[in-house]
Amino acid sequence: MFQTYDVRGGADQGRKALPLIRAQLEQLGLDGLFVPHEDEWQNEYLPDCAERLAWATGFTGSAGAAIILRDKAYLFSDGRYTQQALSQTAPELFEQRDLVDQGPAFWLKAEAPAGAKIGYDPRLVPPDALARLKESAAQAGVELVAVGVNPIDQAWQDRPAEPSAEIVPHPETFSGESSASKRSRIGEKLSGDGIEASVLTSPAALAWLFNIRGKDVTRTPLALGSAILNKDGTAQLFVKPEKVTPELRGFLGNEVSISTEPDFVEALKKTSGKRILVDPSLSSAHVFDALHAAGAQVVRGQDPTIMPRALKNAAEIAGTKRAHARDGVALANFLHWFDMEAPKGKLTEIDICKAIEGFRLATGALQDLSFDSISGAGPNGAFPHYRVTVESNRKVDQDNLFLLDSGGQYLDGTTDVTRTVAVGTPSAEMKDRFTRVLKGHIALSRVRFPKGTTGSALDALARMSLWEGGFDYDHGTGHGVGSYLGVHEGPHRIAKVPNHVALEPGMIVSNEPGFYKIDGYGIRTENLQYVTPATPIEGGERPMLGFETLTLAPIDRRLIVVEMLTEAERVWLNQYHAKVLAEIGPRVEADVRAWLEAATAPL
Structure with missing residues (x-):
């Protein structure tokens, strides 16, 4: 059976996790930590290893966030999950806030203690959302600090392993168009717009563009990874090596090179002077930071696979x-x-x-x-x-x-x-x-x-x-x-x-x-x-x-x-x-x- 009925989390989970997180904050010299629900790929459904919000608070809803301070903690959820948030978190530890009307940006401006240093993981926050947080923080005299290693990942000793299921080809019988054809026509559009390449970090974009499917994410057949699509239709796919089979390499052909996930950051460093398209709603601030540091000309725009996929x-x-x-x-x-x-x-x-x-x-x-x-x-x-x-x-x-x-x-x-x-x-x-x-x-x-x-x-x-x-x-x-x-x-x-x-x-x-x-x-x-x-x-x-x-x-x-x-x-x-x-x-x-x-x- 696919569905489970004992939902992870609950008030005791938050009681266990908060002291461990706060110990990490003390070591880093931080006064607090911003914890979004999203993972590195902005997925709706997350692999177990990315359920950081659930591990930190006990709340298992699919939308929410938390701010954890040395002496207080706040959980943000929307109207769909108000009762669930109340039932799954310890009332003596978490103050409840509305995610829509009193979200983290509102909290930073209205309630954050002046002079506080609050950490965030740039891999988990899109740039536009981060910009709103930074604007509110600046108005309150609060400093947002990017962390190299997420304090939750450090504190989470029994964190599940990252998924590594093999990637499988999705036949043209079902997709109706070869990957080569998709890459070619989107590459032509990029070229016509004067763009050298597009950085893709949405697993759904990879699934559609390369005609591949995976089992890294529950309820959606996705393989986690990233890609760079060039204007000539060639591409680089960055995934964990254990996901790659000889069948997959043969299916993708010579125009798609396959590299490991760490190689993605190195590839971004080679974009100096190039016009690179990135979707700010799907890619994290970490990707934008890397491109800017490399000297790329970042073009903010919609992921070019979204409309063709729809x-x-x-x-x-x-x-x-x-x-x-x-x-x-x-x-x-x-x-x-x-x-x-x-x-x-x-x-x-x-x-x-x-x-x-x-x-x-x-x-x-x-x-x-x-x-x-x-x-x-x-x-x-x-x-x-x-x-x-x-x-x-x-x-x-x-x-x-x-x-x-x-x-x-x-x-x-x-x-x-x-x-x-x-x-x-x-x-x-x-x-x-x-x-x-x-x-x-x-x-x-x-x-x-x-x-x-x-x-x-x-x-x-x-x-x-x-x-x-x-x-x-x-x-x-x-x-x-x-x-x-x-x-x-x-x-x-x-x-x-x-x-x-x-x-x-x-x-x-x-x-x-x-x-x-x-x-x-x-x-x-x-x-x-x-x-x-x-x-x-x-x-x-x-x-x-x-x-x-x-x-x-x-x-x-x-x-x-x-x-x-x-x-x-x-x-x-x-x-x-x-x-x-x-x-x-x-x-x-x-x-x-x-x-x-x-x-x-x-x-």
């Missing part, structure tokens, strides 16, 4: 359709099983996580989960990013709702789907909120929009029915998804927050409006869909784009107030369910098919 080609779209059909079989088997077992009153959230993982494993193609499943019974479903643990594990409530957000990593695609299902008899309120969420989901599925439209411009469509009732949700409506890569992939998204990246054909994005009643229940309906050219509108003046749905799983008809749907909405849902039955029905056993026929019957 625009899936025909092979990637075909692959993700296969992956979603395969995943749809697992989902149908799971939802049938759930409907049989949940009324018995014995199922727990962990039982359900194990079950959905088991059905995906039964496909014979699952490589990993795409994220830890969010399995929320009743009030636990009201936390959008809830992760079940042995301590929080709850039985499925009768006459309530159950929310499951889960996904799989397959060689041909990445899936992410949320279904909210009724257990017993749902209340009129539950059905009303569910139908409002569904109306928003359908609106975002059916919309046609002109070229140049961003996800921000579409976000209100998913919220309109909720707004009409005086409701809303606090997370984004849609995130990009990779092709056997990250389940969260930019640069496009659908959210209230302004995004200036237009939606283009080939982009995969989630569609996941929701509603959450604290201490009651949670509702979210999520499909993945991709941008396509839309059928021309008669009499229209402009070419339009639209979405094609990828996810294949029934939406619980028992929770729908049919009278609240328009005719167009009913037609969409009936057509969607007909497609689910047509594609999944022939691939499941007779009892599951009979259940599926009822679950997808026309309204």
Whole structure:
């Protein structure tokens, strides 16, 4: 099984770690240390050896930071993790702060003791974030000091080893384009912009550019490393030598040299006078410092692989359709099983996580989960990013709702789907909120929009029915998804927050409006869909784009107030369910098919 339920960390972890960290600070003559969640590669999911924030504080959320002083400590987390942060950290040791409104930069300016020397690891902080910290520190009379060796790494005596799994080629059958072709066309763009080379430190960029995958990071098939792509399409790849096989060398060919990670710094020293492109949101301040010290002309700009990676080609779209059909079989088997077992009153959230993982494993193609499943019974479903643990594990409530957000990593695609299902008899309120969420989901599925439209411009469509009732949700409506890569992939998204990246054909994005009643229940309906050219509108003046749905799983008809749907909405849902039955029905056993026929019957 991939998912674990005993989350590392907790209050005792912080109690053990803080004295060790403070001893290191004393040796270095520092008054404090800034501890971000991010690792050297700015990953969303971290290898165990990079979980420095969790080791130092006990907090295991995927976003946060800490500032540890000689006599005090502060933990910063956002609204998704407020309760988790409180439960996992020692209250007598950590003061809680909001990461968004009272983040580390705000703390430095408002609360840091004047004259203090606070250390930071330049490998873990992007340059723009560091600039904001330094500006606040200067206003408060505080000195930020770069450390050569992270004090946490020194104090962490049983720190896990760095990952060293072999890197494997990702066949062109799945990628749809050779690495040589990708490197050539991006190199031409660099040359046209007068740039000699681009420094790449994002593992996702390496995975896409070189058509490679790895197992260094949980939930995402990444190999940690760095690269330099030259304008002529040649490249240098810097990874641990034990990750490299003869097969990999042959696959990459003579135009890609492979060196060790320490050689990366030496290569940066040879960039004097050259125009070098680096993405300040993905590369650390350490990389920028090295380039400036070498005398390079640093060009700050977007990683050149981001947009090409977001625009899936025909092979990637075909692959993700296969992956979603395969995943749809697992989902149908799971939802049938759930409907049989949940009324018995014995199922727990962990039982359900194990079950959905088991059905995906039964496909014979699952490589990993795409994220830890969010399995929320009743009030636990009201936390959008809830992760079940042995301590929080709850039985499925009768006459309530159950929310499951889960996904799989397959060689041909990445899936992410949320279904909210009724257990017993749902209340009129539950059905009303569910139908409002569904109306928003359908609106975002059916919309046609002109070229140049961003996800921000579409976000209100998913919220309109909720707004009409005086409701809303606090997370984004849609995130990009990779092709056997990250389940969260930019640069496009659908959210209230302004995004200036237009939606283009080939982009995969989630569609996941929701509603959450604290201490009651949670509702979210999520499909993945991709941008396509839309059928021309008669009499229209402009070419339009639209979405094609990828996810294949029934939406619980028992929770729908049919009278609240328009005719167009009913037609969409009936057509969607007909497609689910047509594609999944022939691939499941007779009892599951009979259940599926009822679950997808026309309204």
